[in-house]
Amino acid sequence: MDWDQFDLNPKTIAALKKADIKSVKEILNLSGADLQRLMKLSSADIQCLLKTVSHALRRNSMLTALQLYQDKDHFTSQHQKLSLGCSVLDNLLKGGIPLVGITELAGESSAGKTQISLQLCLCVQYPYKYGGLESGAVYICTEDVFPSKRLQQLIDQQHKLRADVPAEIIQKIRFGNSIFVEQAADLDTFQQCITRRLSLLLARGMVRLVVIDSIAALFRCEFGPAESALKARYLQTFGAQLHSLSTRFRTPIMCINQVTDAVSESEAAQCSCRIMGSKVTPALGITWSNQLLMRLMASRTSLPTPSPGAASHCAGSMRTLSVVFAPHLPPSFCYYTVQLEGVKGVK
Amino acid sequence: LSRCRCIPAMQRELGTLPLAPALRARLAAAGFQTAQELLDTGPCGLSKEIGISREEALEALQVVRQECDGNAARPAGGPGATRKFTALELLEEEQTQGFIITFCSALDNILGGGVQLTKITEICGAPGVGKTQLCMQLAVDVQIPECFGGVAGEAVFIDTEGSFMVDRVVDIAAACVQHCHLIAEAQQEEDHQKALETFSLENILSHIYYFRCRDYTELLAQVYLLPEFLAEHSKVRLVVIDGIAFPFRHDFEDLSLRTRLLNGLAQQLIIIANDHKAAVVLTNQMTTRIGQSQSTLVPALGESWGHAATVRLILHWDNSQSNILMVLIQTQGFRIWWLSRKFLVLSAFF
Numbered sequence: 001m002d003w004d005q006f007d008l009n010p011k012t013i014a015a016l017k018k019a020d021i022k023s024v025k026e027i028l029n030l031s032g033a034d035l036q037r038l039m040k041l042s043s044a045d046i047q048c049l050l051k052t053v054s055h056a057l058r059r060n061s062m063l064t065a066l067q068l069y070q071d072k073d074h075f076t077s078q079h080q081k082l083s084l085g086c087s088v089l090d091n092l093l094k095g096g097i098p099l100v101g102i103t104e105l106a107g108e109s110s111a112g113k114t115q116i117s118l119q120l121c122l123c124v125q126y127p128y129k130y131g132g133l134e135s136g137a138v139y140i141c142t143e144d145v146f147p148s149k150r151l152q153q154l155i156d157q158q159h160k161l162r163a164d165v166p167a168e169i170i171q172k173i174r175f176g177n178s179i180f181v182e183q184a185a186d187l188d189t190f191q192q193c194i195t196r197r198l199s200l201l202l203a204r205g206m207v208r209l210v211v212i213d214s215i216a217a218l219f220r221c222e223f224g225p226a227e228s229a230l231k232a233r234y235l236q237t238f239g240a241q242l243h244s245l246s247t248r249f250r251t252p253i254m255c256i257n258q259v260t261d262a263v264s265e266s267e268a269a270q271c272s273c274r275i276m277g278s279k280v281t282p283a284l285g286i287t288w289s290n291q292l293l294m295r296l297m298a299s300r301t302s303l304p305t306p307s308p309g310a311a312s313h314c315a316g317s318m319r320t321l322s323v324v325f326a327p328h329l330p331p332s333f334c335y336y337t338v339q340l341e342g343v344k345g346v347k
Numbered sequence: 348l349s350r351c352r353c354i355p356a357m358q359r360e361l362g363t364l365p366l367a368p369a370l371r372a373r374l375a376a377a378g379f380q381t382a383q384e385l386l387d388t389g390p391c392g393l394s395k396e397i398g399i400s401r402e403e404a405l406e407a408l409q410v411v412r413q414e415c416d417g418n419a420a421r422p423a424g425g426p427g428a429t430r431k432f433t434a435l436e437l438l439e440e441e442q443t444q445g446f447i448i449t450f451c452s453a454l455d456n457i458l459g460g461g462v463q464l465t466k467i468t469e470i471c472g473a474p475g476v477g478k479t480q481l482c483m484q485l486a487v488d489v490q491i492p493e494c495f496g497g498v499a500g501e502a503v504f505i506d507t508e509g510s511f512m513v514d515r516v517v518d519i520a521a522a523c524v525q526h527c528h529l530i531a532e533a534q535q536e537e538d539h540q541k542a543l544e545t546f547s548l549e550n551i552l553s554h555i556y557y558f559r560c561r562d563y564t565e566l567l568a569q570v571y572l573l574p575e576f577l578a579e580h581s582k583v584r585l586v587v588i589d590g591i592a593f594p595f596r597h598d599f600e601d602l603s604l605r606t607r608l609l610n611g612l613a614q615q616l617i618i619i620a621n622d623h624k625a626a627v628v629l630t631n632q633m634t635t636r637i638g639q640s641q642s643t644l645v646p647a648l649g650e651s652w653g654h655a656a657t658v659r660l661i662l663h664w665d666n667s668q669s670n671i672l673m674v675l676i677q678t679q680g681f682r683i684w685w686l687s688r689k690f691l692v693l694s695a696f697f
Contacts, residue, residue, distance in 0.1 A: 028567045029604060031611065051575070054568035061559070061569070062576075065486075065504075066552035068513040078513050100509045228637065236597040247509060247561055286644065289474040290593075290632045293510055325475025327483075328512035 006056055012049055015039035024053045074128045075250060082209065082252050083131025084116070085123040085161055088345025092321065092334045096131060097252045099208075101293025102242055104215075106257040106282035111298040112319050112338050113256045117211045118151055119342045120254060121179050122158060124209040130165050135208035136178030138201055140193060143217040146181045157341035180207060187234060190218055194241055202249040210242070214256040216283040232287045239291030255292075257282045294326040301335065318346070361385070364414050370407060373397040382411050389435075445498040447489045447585060447626055449481075450526055457675050458658070462626045464498065464584060467616055467655065469591075471631045471646040472662035476671060478630040479510045482587045485628060486555045487520045489585040492542035495527050500584025500625075501554040503576070505569060507593045511557060520551040556580065563594035567608065570615050577623045586619065590630040592647045606651055613655035629656065 001022050003013045019038045021027060027035065027049065035046045071077045081096035090096050097103050097120070105113050121139060126132030139146060155175045159167055182197060184190040201207045223231040246253045259280040282288075282295065289295070301318045322333035335346040359382045361374055377397045379385055385393065385408060394404040446461030455461045462468050462485055470478045486504050491497025504511060524546060531539035556576075560566040566588070577583050591612075599605045620627045634647040646653065646661065653659070663672040 024568070025564045028564055028571075029608065031607065050571050054571040057565060057568040058558075058572060063557045064553050065513055065516055065555035065557055066549060068557060069517060069552055094514065098512070228635075233597075240597040243509075244561065286473060286633060286635060290596075290634075292474060293508070295475065327479045327510040328515040 006052055008049065008052055009045075012039075012041065012045060015041055016049075024057055027053055080128070081131075082120065082133060083123050083126075085119050085131070085342065086336075086345045087164075088334055088347055089321065089336060089343070090131070092323065092329075092332060092345070093326075094329060097254065098293060098328075099133075099250045099252050100246055102239065102246065102253045102255055102291055103294045103296065104255045104257050104282065104288075104292050105296045105298060106259055106324075107298035108259055108280065108300065111300055112336070112343060113298050114147060114213060115150075115338050115343050116298065116321075117213060117254060117256060118147065118154055119161075120209060121151075121211065122154060122175055122342075125173050125175060125178055126162070126165065127169065130162070130169075133208040136180065136201075136206050137209040137211060138180045138182060138198060138207050140182045140184055140190070140210070140212045142184055142190065142212065142214060144213075146183075151176075151179070153340065154342055160341040161344070178206070184218070187218055187222060190238070194238070194245070198245060202245060202251060208249070208251045210245075210251060210253045212253070212255045214258055215288070216258040219284060235284060235287045235291070239288065243291065257284065257288075259283060292325075294329075295324040297322045297324050321345075359415065364411055366407060366410060370397075370399070370403075373399070382415055385411055445584070445624075447485055447498060447500075448491065448496050449484060449488050450523070454481075454673070457673050458660070462585075462628060463658070464624050464626045465620050466657040467613075467620055467627045467629065468658045468660060469629045469631055469646075469656035470660050470662065471633060473633050473644065473664065476662045476664060478662065479589055480515075482589045482628060482630060483511070483516050484519055485585055485626075486587060487516065487523050487551055489626070490546070490551050490554055491523065491527065492546055494536070494538045494542050495530055498584050499582075501556070501580060501582045502585040502587065503556045503558070503573070503580075503583055505558045505560055505566070505586070505588045507560050507566060507588070508590055509559065510589065513552075516552065516555065517548065520548050524548060524551070554582075556583070560594065563598075563608070566594055567612070570612060570619075573615075573619055574622070577619065577625065581623075583623065584625050586616075586625055586627045588627075588629045590632060592630075592632040596632070596647060602649075606649065609648060609652050609655070613652075616655075 001024070003016045006013075008016075016039065021038070030038070032043065032046055032050075035041075035049070036043060039046070041049075068078055072079065074080055078098075079095070081090075081093070081098055083090050083096040084093070105116060107113050117139070121137040123131060124133050124135060124137050127134055154161075158170050158175070162170060180201060182193050184193045198210065219231060219235070242253045242255075245251065260283050262279050262281040282297075297320075299320050299322070301320045317337070319336050319338065320333050321336055323329045323331055325331070336343055337346060361371060361379060361381065364371075364382060366374070374385070374397060379388075379397075388396065390401055390404040390408055393399070393408065394401045399407075445464045446455075446458070447464070448461040449455055458468075470481055472478050482504070486502035489498060489500045489502050491499070493499050524543075527539075527543060527546060531543055558569055560569055573586065577586075595605055595609065616627045616629075619625065631652075632647040633644045635642045636645045644663075646659070659676040661674040661676070663674065664670075665672055
C-alpha cells in the first residue's frame with residue numbers, strides 16, 4: 001500500500017511503514033490502543049489517521065433516497081430489473097428480478113423451476129428496453145445434465161413468447177452463444193467455478209445472470225448431522241461470495257432450491273413458507289435463508305387448467321408462483337402454466 | 348446516585364442567576380423566587396408552569412445547578428468537571444427524550460411510546476419477518492413534523508445487504524403523508540396545514556441519507572465518519588444499520604477479533620446516540636442454537652453482543668404465520684405482545 005497517496009503527515013506515514021502495516025483493513029482491525037503502541041503515536045494522531053483512511057475508503061459514498069429514486073441510468077438504477085418474459089409474472093414481482101442480490105426459487109420437482117430459469121437465460125439477452133440486460137448467462141448444473149433440447153425448443157419459440165418484441169430484434173440475438181453451461185457436482189468444483197470461471201465471465205461483461213441449479217444438491221450428501229456447523233460455514237462463505245459478485249457486477253444470482261418436509265410446525269413458520277398451506281420448507285435452513293434478498297416458491301396446484309377444451313402442446317397443469325419474502329413486495333402469488341414456448345402467467 | 352443538596356447557595360435569588368431575561372421574566376410572573384424552588388419543581392413541572400419546552404426547562408435547571416454547585420467546594424476537576432445528577436433527574440431527563448412514533452399502536456405500545464432517541468434498539472428476526480420494512484418505515488417516521496407527534500428529524504440508512512428498495516420507501520412515505528393529511532383534516536389546526544407544506548414525498552426522500560457498505564471494513568470506516576456527518580447534518584435523529592450481522596458472519600477465522608470489533612462498534616454507536624440525540628436502530632439475523640434435545644432460534648453474533656443494545660426487539664412468526672410475536676427485552680425486564688401480521692405490513696399493502 002502506497003501510504004504517500006493519503007493525506008497524512010509524514011510522521012504518520014513513516015510510522016505506518018515502520019510498523020509494516022499494509023492495508024486500510026489492517027488499520028481498522030486494530031484497536032486504538034494497539035495502534036498507539038505499534039506506531040508510537042499519540043491518541044490524537046491515531047484519531048486523525050483513522051478519520052483520514054476512513055474518508056479515503058468512503059469517498060463519495062452518500063446518496064439520498066431521492067437520488068436513488070431519480071436515477072434512471074440502466075446500469076445503476078434500482079428501477080432496472082430482469083424481466084421474466086411475461087407481463088403477468090413481471091407484475092407479481094413489480095418489474096422482475098432485482099439486479100443485486102441472491103434470489104431463490106424453491107419448489108418440489110416438476111414445479112417448473114428449471115423452466116423459469118431457462119426462460120430467464122433467454123430474457124437476459126434482450127435489450128434494456130424489453131426488460132433484458134443485453135448480456136449472457138451462466139448456468140451452473142450441480143446434479144442433472146443441462147436440458148439443451150428444451151433450451152433449443154424455447155429459442156425456436158421466442159417469437160411466440162415475446163410477441164412484445166419486434167421480430168427483427170429477436171432474429172438478431174444469438175441465444176445459444178451467450179449461455180455458458182458449467183458442471184459442478186461437489187463443493188470444491190463449485191468453489192473453483194465461482195472464484196475463477198464466474199469472476200472472469202462477469203469481469204468481461206459477457207454475462208449478467210447466474211443460475212445455480214440447484215444449490216441444495218451440493219450439500220445433500222456431504223454433511224452428516226454432526227457437521228452442521230461446518231455446513232453453515234460453507235453456506236455463509238458461498239453466500240457471501242455470490243453476494244459480493246452480485247454487488248460488484250450488478251448481476252442477479254438465481255439459486256434453485258429443493259424443498260424438504262418441514263420437521264416441525266415452528267420451523268416451517270420461521271422459514272416463512274406456510275403461505276400456500278404447504279407443509280414443505282426450502283432446504284438448507286435459516287443459514288441459507290439469511291443470505292437471500294428474495295425467496296420465490298413454485299408449486300403444482302391442484303386446480304384444473306383454465307380452458308380444458310383448448311389445444312395446448314404441453315400437459316398444461318396449473319402451477320403457482322408465490323413471493324415468500326422480498327423487501328419490496330407483499331406476500332402474493334400468481335398462477336402460471338408451462339407451454340411449448342415457455343412459462344406464461346395466467347391472469 | 349443521590350447527592351446531598353443542602354447548601355445555602357440554593358436560596359439564591361433568581362435575579363442573580365445567569366438566565367436569559369425572557370426566561371427570568373416568565374419565572375417571576377409564575378411566582379418563582381429562589382433556585383431551590385426551581386429545582387424542587389423539576390423539568391416537567393417547570394415546562395408546564397411557565398410554558399416552555401422540556402428541553403429548555405432542563406437546560407435552565409442545569410444552568411441553575413451549575414451556578415449553585417460552583418459556590419460549593421469545587422470538585423478537583425475544575426470548571427470542566429462532570430455534572431452530577433440524581434437518579435430521579437436522570438429518569439426525568441430520559442422521559443423528556445423524544446420517541447419516533449410508527450403510527451402502529453401495537454408497536455409503539457410495546458416500545459413504550461416508540462423508538463427511543465439516545466438509545467440503541469436492535470431488531471431481530473428470521474428472514475422475511477419485516478426487519479428491513481420496519482427500518483424503512485422508521486426512516487420515514489422520524490421525519491414526521493412535531494405537530495403530528497413526530498421529532499421532525501432526518502435519517503441515515505446504512506445498508507450492508509442491499510435490501511433497501513427505494514420503491515418501497517416511496518410507498519411508505521406516500522402512505523405516511525396521507526395519514527398526516529387525514530389527521531390534519533380531522534383536527535383542522537393551522538400548524539398542521541403549514542407543516543404539510545414541507546412534508547412531501549420529495550422532501551422525505553431527500554432527507555434519507557443512504558450509505559451502502561459492502562464489507563465490515565467499509566462499515567467500520569463509515570461509523571468512524573458518522574460523528575462528523577451528524578455534526579454537519581444536525582437534524583439527523585435516526586441512524587439505521589441494516590443489518591449488523593451480515594458483514595460479520597463470514598470471513599472471520601478469529602472470533603475474538605470479531606468480538607472486539609463488535610464491542611468497539613457498540614461503544615461508538617452508544618456515544619453517537621447520546622451526543623447527537625439520535626435513535627440507533629440495528630437489525631440482526633437469527634441463528635440456530637443446538638441444544639441437547641432440540642434446537643432454538645436465537646439472535647446471531649453471540650452472547651456478548653446481546654448486551655450492546657438498550658432495547659432488543661425479537662420478531663417471531665407464530666405457527667400459522669398470521670401473527671407476529673414481538674418480544675421486547677431491555678434492562679428493566681421484558682414485554683411480550685402479539686401483532687397481527689397485516690399491521691406490521693404498515694402502509695401501502697392494505
